[in-house]
Each structure stands twice: as structure tokens, then as C-alpha cells.
Amino acid sequence: MREEVIVRVGAKVLAPFIITFALYVHFHGDYSPGGGFQAGVILGAAFALLALVYGLDEVQRVLPPWFVQACAAMGVVIYAGVGVATMLLGHNYLGYNALAPDPSHAEHGQHYGILLVELGVLVTVFGVMVSVFYLFAGRGRKAQ
Amino acid sequence: MLLTLLAATGLGLLRIRNLFAVVMLAGVYSLLSAGLFTVMDAVDVAFTEAAVGAGISTVLFLGAMALCGHHESRPGHTPLLPLFVVCLTGIALVYGTMDMPPFGGADNPVHHHVADHYIEESYHEIGIPNVVTSVLASYRGYDTMGETTVVFAAAVGVMILLIGARTRRERPGGEGGDG
Known part of the structure; x- marks a missing residue:
């Protein structure tokens, strides 16, 4: 698809909006x-x-395979780390109330906790999706 | 209406042997199910279905199709035995639903175990309007952590399978033969 001008420009215009939308959906x-x-x-x-339109190599220069594979593991570490952090603060494992800056409004900690563990989910799912895509897309090429 | 379209797409999926059309129809099927979930007020599920079913898995199917060709070969056996098994399973499932409480009934147990507490108290306890998020990430935080780990483990499995196959092909007769 390297010669299709409309597809190339369309993908380039859409990609930042898709990424922003992903962050909106998360936060x-x-x-x-x-x-x-x-x-x-x-x-x-x-x-x-982006990889479909511009080719796998261009995207892998930005996001190398080792990085997305590390992302897949890091997400689980973030999620479990939030649990360990709340335990160190003296609450139950994943007891988000520990994260509240002001103890009189303990439910504010729930906001931070949920955002953080969802960030862990985001990082893992992103890493997994891109790694699996790399494997499928890169496989036929390497075999030829 | 949506269910009719879903059934039509499903039948089309079965009849067509061009895999490119099958992949596209599978995307259409996911999008229609997402519409159905939206009609049933399950917006979070619809969102996931549209993003995963119609988005990523279509791309992955296309990637897999680039490896295995565009045409599905005809099966070598008659469909009678599978049809019989499917009918038997269907009858068993319908028989199983006889004991279930009426569909959509307000007194059903599923609506009265912990759901009342979530709907009435979650805004005070968690401070978040979206009940789905507070159940998913706070009340059921352990489950979601398990899910994340499962997603990660599944990816590790796929990586081991595909990367292992690649290194084996690049080194024919190498010492890593059966690994």
C-alpha cells in the first residue's frame, strides 16, 4: 500500500486522533x-x-518488539505494584483508600487507585496486541 | 432487526469460501453484535466488542490470511454427523433453560445478590459515576488483576509458539529441533 496517497495521508491524519481517543477512553x-x-x-x-500503511519496519523503528514485549509484562507489574503499595501504606492488598492524599476523604484514593490499575491493564493490553500483531505480520515476510 | 441481520451475516459466513470476504463479514458480525449490546444498554461490552472484534481481530485475521492463502478448501466429509451433534447440544441447552427464571424478570436472583448494593452504594463508597468501572477495578480488583495476568500469559504462549517456529525454520536440523 506504499503508493496509495489517500491511504497514506488518511492514516497519518487519523493516527494522532486515534491515540488521543485511546487516552480519553482510559482517563x-x-x-x-x-x-x-x-x-x-x-x-x-x-x-x-500505521504498520499496515507504512510497513512494519517504519513502525518498529518507533516501537521496537522488545519494547512492546516489555510493556506486556510491565502492565502486570504496575497492577500488582499498586496492590503492594497499598499494603505498604497499611491497608489491604489493592485497598485504594490508602492512596488518598487527605485521609478524611478516603474515597478519593479510589480514583487514583482505579486510574493506576487501569493504566496497568492499558499497558499490558497494548503490549500484547502490538506484539501479537508484529508476530503475525512479520512471520510471512521472514519465511520468504 | 439486528438479530435478523446477525443471522443473515452468520449464514453468509458459512456459505462463502473466499476467506477475504469471510474476514470482512466477521468484522460486520462483530459490529452488529456491538449494536445489539448498545440496544441492550451494555455500552461497555459494545465498546469492547467493536474495538476487539471489528478492529484488532480483523487485522490479525488478515495477517493470518496472508500466510495461508485466500481460499478455503471444501471439507472432505459430509456435514451430517456434525449437524446431528449440534442439534443434540441445542436441544440439551434449550432443555436446560426450562428451569431458568423468566427472562428480564425484576425478581430474578441475579438482580438481588450484590447488584443492589453496587447500584445504591457505589457512588458513596467509590465516588465514581460509572458503576461498571467501580465494580471492575475496585470491588472486583483481584479478578481484573487475574485477567490482566491471563492476557499476558496468553501473549507469552503465542510468542513462544510463533518465535519458536521461526527460529526452528531458520536453523534446519539445528539442536533446538523439538524444543
């Missing part, structure tokens, strides 16, 4: 449908679109 997940999982899929789809 607005408290108030509207969506959350880390959906945001991760949308973020992965943005890079899959």
Missing part, C-alpha cells in the same frame, strides 16, 4: 464507558493501522 473511564482494556486495544489498533 475518562470513570465517567463514561471504557477503561484500560478498551484504551489498550484502541492504542494498539492505531499502531497496527
Whole structure:
């Protein structure tokens, strides 16, 4: 698809909006449908679109395979790390009330906790989606 | 209306042997199910279905199709035995639904175990308007952590399968033969 001008320009224009939308879906997940999982899929789809139009090598210069594979593991670490952090602060594992800056409004900690664990979900899902896409897209080429 | 379209797409999926059309129809099927979920007020599910079913998996199917060709070969056996098994399973499932409470009934147990508490108290306890998010990430935080780990583990499995196959092909007769 390297010669199709409309597709190339269209993908280039759309990609930043898709990435912004993914972040919106994540950070607005408290108030509207969506959350880390959906945001991760949308973020992965943005890079899959770029890879389809501009070729795998161009995208892998920005997001090398080792990086997305590390992302897939880091997300789980973030999620579990939030649990460990709340334990160190003296609450239950994943007891988000520990994260509140002002102990008189403990439910504010729930906001931070949910955003952080959803960030973990986002990073894992993004890493997994892009890694699997790299594997599928890169496979036929390497075999020839 | 949406269900009719879903059924028509499903039948089309079965009849067509051109895999490119099948992949596109599968995307259409996902999009229609997302519409159905929206009609049933399950917006979060619809969102996921549209993003995963119609988005990413279509791209992955296209990637897989580039490896295995565009045409599905005809099956070598008659469809009678599978049809019989499917009918039997369907009858068993319908028989199983006889004992279920009426569809959509307000007194059904599913609406009265913990759902009342979530709907009435979650705004005070969690401070978040979207009940789905507070159930998913706070009340059921352990489950979601398990899900994240499962997603990660599935990806590791795919990586081991595909990367392992690649290195084996690049080194024919190498020591990593059966690994």
C-alpha cells in the first residue's frame, strides 16, 4: 500500500486522533464507558493501522518488539505494584483508600487507585496486541 | 432487526469460501453484535466488542490470511454427523433453560445478590459515576488483576509458539529441533 496517497495521508491524519481517543477512553473511564482494556486495544489498533500503511519496519523503528514485549509484562507489574503499595501504606492488598492524599476523604484514593490499575491493564493490553500483531505480520515476510 | 441481520451475516459466513470476504463479514458480525449490546444498554461490552472484534481481530485475521492463502478448501466429509451433534447440544441447552427464571424478570436472583448494593452504594463508597468501572477495578480488583495476568500469559504462549517456529525454520536440523 506504499503508493496509495489517500491511504497514506488518511492514516497519518487519523493516527494522532486515534491515540488521543485511546487516552480519553482510559482517563475518562470513570465517567463514561471504557477503561484500560478498551484504551489498550484502541492504542494498539492505531499502531497496527500505521504498520499496515507504512510497513512494519517504519513502525518498529518507533516501537521496537522488545519494547512492546516489555510493556506486556510491565502492565502486570504496575497492577500488582499498586496492590503492594497499598499494603505498604497499611491497608489491604489493592485497598485504594490508602492512596488518598487527605485521609478524611478516603474515597478519593479510589480514583487514583482505579486510574493506576487501569493504566496497568492499558499497558499490558497494548503490549500484547502490538506484539501479537508484529508476530503475525512479520512471520510471512521472514519465511520468504 | 439486528438479530435478523446477525443471522443473515452468520449464514453468509458459512456459505462463502473466499476467506477475504469471510474476514470482512466477521468484522460486520462483530459490529452488529456491538449494536445489539448498545440496544441492550451494555455500552461497555459494545465498546469492547467493536474495538476487539471489528478492529484488532480483523487485522490479525488478515495477517493470518496472508500466510495461508485466500481460499478455503471444501471439507472432505459430509456435514451430517456434525449437524446431528449440534442439534443434540441445542436441544440439551434449550432443555436446560426450562428451569431458568423468566427472562428480564425484576425478581430474578441475579438482580438481588450484590447488584443492589453496587447500584445504591457505589457512588458513596467509590465516588465514581460509572458503576461498571467501580465494580471492575475496585470491588472486583483481584479478578481484573487475574485477567490482566491471563492476557499476558496468553501473549507469552503465542510468542513462544510463533518465535519458536521461526527460529526452528531458520536453523534446519539445528539442536533446538523439538524444543
